[in-house]
Amino acid sequence: MALGTATLVALHAPQPASPSRSAVALRAAHDDAARLASLARSAAGRPGTTPGSQAALSGAGMVLDRQAAVLGGTTAHATPGAATPTGPAQVGTVPAETAPASTPGTGASSTGAGSTGASSTGAGSTGAGSTGAGSTGASSIQASDVAAALASSVQARLAALPDVDAPTATLLASVAAGQSVQLDSITAATGTTAAGAPTGAQPAGTASTTASPNTAASASTTASPNTTASPSATASPSASGTCPSPTATATYGGTGFAGALATTERAETAAAYLLETALARTPAGSPDAAARSSALDAHRRQLASVESFAAATCTVLPPRDAGFALPPNFASDPSAALKAVEGSSEEAWAQLVGDAPAARRAAVAEGLVTAARLAAAASPSNATAFPGVPTAN
Numbered sequence: 001m002a003l004g005t006a007t008l009v010a011l012h013a014p015q016p017a018s019p020s021r022s023a024v025a026l027r028a029a030h031d032d033a034a035r036l037a038s039l040a041r042s043a044a045g046r047p048g049t050t051p052g053s054q055a056a057l058s059g060a061g062m063v064l065d066r067q068a069a070v071l072g073g074t075t076a077h078a079t080p081g082a083a084t085p086t087g088p089a090q091v092g093t094v095p096a097e098t099a100p101a102s103t104p105g106t107g108a109s110s111t112g113a114g115s116t117g118a119s120s121t122g123a124g125s126t127g128a129g130s131t132g133a134g135s136t137g138a139s140s141i142q143a144s145d146v147a148a149a150l151a152s153s154v155q156a157r158l159a160a161l162p163d164v165d166a167p168t169a170t171l172l173a174s175v176a177a178g179q180s181v182q183l184d185s186i187t188a189a190t191g192t193t194a195a196g197a198p199t200g201a202q203p204a205g206t207a208s209t210t211a212s213p214n215t216a217a218s219a220s221t222t223a224s225p226n227t228t229a230s231p232s233a234t235a236s237p238s239a240s241g242t243c244p245s246p247t248a249t250a251t252y253g254g255t256g257f258a259g260a261l262a263t264t265e266r267a268e269t270a271a272a273y274l275l276e277t278a279l280a281r282t283p284a285g286s287p288d289a290a291a292r293s294s295a296l297d298a299h300r301r302q303l304a305s306v307e308s309f310a311a312a313t314c315t316v317l318p319p320r321d322a323g324f325a326l327p328p329n330f331a332s333d334p335s336a337a338l339k340a341v342e343g344s345s346e347e348a349w350a351q352l353v354g355d356a357p358a359a360r361r362a363a364v365a366e367g368l369v370t371a372a373r374l375a376a377a378a379s380p381s382n383a384t385a386f387p388g389v390p391t392a393n
Contacts, residue, residue, distance in 0.1 A: 010111075022028045022168040025160040027176055030071035032153045036179075037064035039149055053143055056189035059383065060146065060182035066385035067175055067230040070392050143190040150183040161353070161361035170354035170389065174364035177346075177372035177387040184373060185383070243314035250310065250317050258315045259357040260348070264367075267348035269320050270300040271341040277326065278334040290336075297376055302345070305367055309360065335378075342375040343390075350388025 019027075037060075043049065045056035143226045157176035187193060250262035275296040282289045310317050327337045349368040356364045372387035386392035 010357060020165075021160075022164040025164050025172060026071055028160075029153075029157060029172060030068055031069060032149075032156065033064045033068040033175070034151060036146070036149055037061045037068060039141055039146050040064060042144050043143050046141060049143075049351040050189075052189045053186075054384065056182075056185045057143060057146060060150075060186055063178060063182050063383060063385045066393070067178060070386065071171075087309075095218075109213070129170050143186055144192040146193045147183055147186050148191075150186070151180050154179050154183065158365055160361045161365060162358040168357075169356075170350050171359050171386070171392070173353040173361070174350055174386040174389045174392070175370050176365060177350075177369045178383075178385050180369045180382050181372050181387070183192050183377045184376075193349045248313070248315045250315050252318060257313060257352075257357065258357045260352040261306060261315055262318055263315075264345075264348040264352050265303065265310075265317055266321065267341070268299050268303045268306060268345045270304065270324050271338075271345050272296060272319075272326050274326070274334065274337055275299060278330075278338060281331065281334075291377065295338075296375055299345070302367060302370060309356075309364065310362075313357070323347060339378045341373070342371070344380045346375050346388040347390070348388075 040057045040061035044054045044061065049057070072352075110242050154176045157172045157179075160172055164172065248258045250258040252266060253259065254262060275292050277290045277291060279296060282292060307314075308315065328338075328339050346368065349364070349371045353361055353364045353368055368388055375387060376383045382392075384393045
């Protein structure tokens with residue numbers, strides 16, 4: 001009996017643990033970013049490509065190279081921390097969970113991201129590799145191929161969010177936001193379109209659906225950032241009697257989703273306040289006035305989204321700050337301060353993704369996409385690979 005038992009144990013030795021869903025999703029994101037970077041460079045070098053298109057495609061290639069480098073090594077994880085209007089939550093860096101290398105016949109690079117099992121997480125089920133662009137000859141790669149592959153990659157990252165751990169969700173949402181900004185740049189420079197692009201708000205000049213300057217300007221004079229109403233389409237659970245008792249109360253500097261909601265609300269309120277103040281001092285009809293008015297409207301919509309998330313999770317937000325101290329030289333040149341609050345908004349939304357309930361992460365990530373677009377519009381020459389996760393950039 002002893003020999004039989006020993007033989008049975010030997011025959012049923014433990015097998016190596018399968019990679020986690022987070023590891024698989026990160027591997028798919030890495031493989032897509034690397035492939036997309038190659039596509040962007042090929043399209044930039046295509047004969048007949050205009051200088052503007054070359055610049056957009058080359059810029060996208062550099063951002064995607066950075067994403068691939070970080071995703072293939074050390075990933076930046078958002079960590080909870082108190083935030084102020086000009087100093088958002090702290091972000092730290094920890095080693096990434098080791099992801100298995102792709103194996104022949106099953107790796108993301110051979111069959112499209114996600115064929116290693118990412119389909120269970122949503123990562124890569126519509127990855128860049130599935131567009132077929134990677135199999136096209138380098139000389140025939142066009143900007144439209146890159147745009148389609150980028151849009152597909154963004155959707156794959158968002159689809160993976162419910163099934164990964166919180167830090168990985170933050171990172172994947174940041175990857176999607178960074179790729180969305182590059183997609184905007186390519187479509188604006190080349191006139192191409194991509195189905196399935198994220199629906200976050202677009203700053204003025206980046207999408208045909210952006211409100212005209214005159215419409216945006218008139219809107220900016222009718223509402224204060226402290227009076228933004230929550231979306232009527234999202235009824236408050238507390239009003240319908242479905243909220244548990246007691247209702248969660250968010251506090252600035254608090255932890256969890258409630259604390260992250262409060263942080264995001266403050267960051268968005270600060271951005272709206274500074275934009276409203278700057279707009280009042282900006283010559284009417286000028287390009288700066290149009291851009292700031294459009295950004296102000298977008299931040300008001302962001303605030304409405306925060307209120308919607310709070311209502312849906314039975315969370316009471318703290319009263320909004322009535323105002324914020326203006327930094328030195330704001331009256332003469334508010335540009336630096338406006339860039340800073342856009343960065344604060346990005347970081348707040350990135351942390352909110354990680355703290356959100358799994359089922360709400362993709363919706364929250366749309367807020368990060370919008371924040372990334374607003375930050376890129378405020379600083380066009382400084383687009384980052386990981387919006388909201390500065391340690392990865």
